[in-house]
Amino acid sequence: MYASTSQRNDDGLRASHNISLLIAKSGKPRTIGEKLILPALEEVLKTVLHKPASDIIKRIPLSNNSVERRIDEMSSDIESFLCNYLQTTHFSIQLDESTLPDNAALLLAYVRFIMNQEIYEELLFARTLITDTKGESIFHVLKDYFIEKAIPLSNIISVSTDGPPAMVGRYRGFISYLKLVAKILSVRLHESLHLVIIFAQLCEENDFHQLLLHTEVRWLSKGFTRFYALFETILEFLDTKDKMLKENLMKRKTDIAYLTDLFTKFNMVNLQLQGDSLNLIKTKSILSAFLARVKLMKQNIGRGEFSQFPNLSQTSCQEDDVSTYVQHLNAVYSDFESRFEDILTMVIPxxxxxxxxxxxxxxxxxxxxxxxxxxxxxxxxxxxxxxxxxx
Structure with a gap:
């Protein structure tokens, strides 16, 4: 009798773990166990199996706290097993620095390794970057984790950052290059970019931050397109909030249109440089084609042909505007060519x-x-x- 009761309790505990795992995989709130799953089980037992449900349900702990404990226990077990295995085998690692909605920087580390003649890819850790997102800070977070888990750094055989390995140029990945674009802007274009960022900060300070994406990285990737699409609406909004900012934005409309078109093209290349099927041959083709397009854009815009810049073509672009954009495209071309020289000069038999x-x-x-x-x-x-x- 005692053995039978003990077995039933063990079965209930095992069911609790299995259901908690399903909840974790689904991404649903932990309260779903008590609010939905247990009532559903009770209904199935009574209606379909015609069995008293209360005795069985009581043996399956699925409260919010119970599910949280089960998930934490399983996560700890998985992490321990993974770290123990990585202590004795070689593996590759991918690091991805991301920005959370509250602007906190998060470092994600994924590992790929071979076990039982099969390739596995697992999330190793997710750690907040407390100070900054410099390479040195990222390295120290990684090193501290490896020391804590007794994983030799010498077991790492390859490292990729900012996406697939093929996205990495001589110094940084392509996404990091997007951040760098702002640093080679002329004084005038940098001021235009700064005006857009000021508007983002204004939205955040006045609790309008959901109107536009407001982190610097997101402005370079998505925010400019949305900003320019709402340009006239934004001017109306600023008429009651900040008239000086409104006037400055009106003066820099052509610059913002140019940057919107340019960053859109960077985004297209960024998307092409992602995916499991990407290899060095495809990467070289994508980068070479983009470099050729930058050269063509510079030539066309220099003679007043704006077909490659749809937003800019709808503005009143003056001669000094054209000169500024040609100089910037020339700087982009030179820096891009230097930064990805290793891939662009690669000989493919x-x-x-x-x-x-x-x-x-x-x-x-x-x-x-x-x-x-x-x-x-x-x-x-x-x-x-x-x-x-x-x-």
């Missing part, structure tokens, strides 16, 4: 793109392997299907 082509021009060392590959009919079909699907 033809056999990598088409291993079934002419092998006579390839390196003698790999000719034998390519010859064997070229006669493999099964791989030919797979290669053809992969090429047709864009893989």
């Amino acid at each position: 033809p056999w990598i793109i088409n291993p079934y082509g002419d092998i006579e021009e390839t390196n003698v060392i790999i000719q034998e392997e390519l010859t064997e590959l070229s006669t493999n009919e099964e791989l030919k079909v797979q290669f053809k299907n992969g090429s047709n699907s864009g893989c």
Whole structure:
């Protein structure tokens, strides 16, 4: 009798853990266990199985606190297992610095490793960056975590930042380059950018921060497009809030239109440089194409052709405006070319793109392997299907 009761209690505890895991995976509030799941179970037991539900339900603790404890216990177990495994194996790590709605900086670390001949990717930790988001601060957060968990730094075999490894240039990732764009602005364009940021701060101070995204990174990625789309409405809004800011914004409308169009193009490239199917060959093609477009934009805008700048084309652009934008595009081109020199100058052998082509021009060392590959009919079909699907 005692053994039977003990077994039922263990089963209830096991069910509590399993349901808590489902709640955690769904992202639903922890209170859903007590408010919805238990009443649903009770209804199923009474209506379908015709069994008294109260005795069974009492053995499945799903209160808010119980679910929280179960999730914490499972998280701790998973983290301990993961860290113990990483202590004895090599792995790659991806670091992603993100900004929360309250402007707090969060560092996320993901690890990829091989276990039982399968590749796994797991979240290692999420830590708040208390001081700043400099490289040194990020390194110390990572180092302190590794020391705490006794994971040797020497087990790291590769590191990627700001997304896929191919997004990383000589110094920083492409997203970081977006932040850098503001630093190569002329004094005039920097002042125009600053006016937009001032408006964001005005919204935040007056509890209108939901009107526009207001962190600096988000202004560079999304905020400008939304800001310019609401430009006339914003001027009306400022008429009662800050008339001086309104007048300054009206004077810089062409600059804001230019920056909106330019950052939109950066966003398009940023999206292209994401995804699991990205590789160095595709990355070089994307970056080379963008660099060529920047050069073309500079030439076209220099002769008064604004078709590549739809917002700017609808403004009254003067000769001194054109000169400012040409100089800025020239600076963007030069800095972009220097920053991604390692990828842009990378030589890609033809056999990598088409291993079934002419092998006579390839390196003698790999000719034998390519010859064997070229006669493999099964791989030919797979290669053809992969090429047709864009893989």
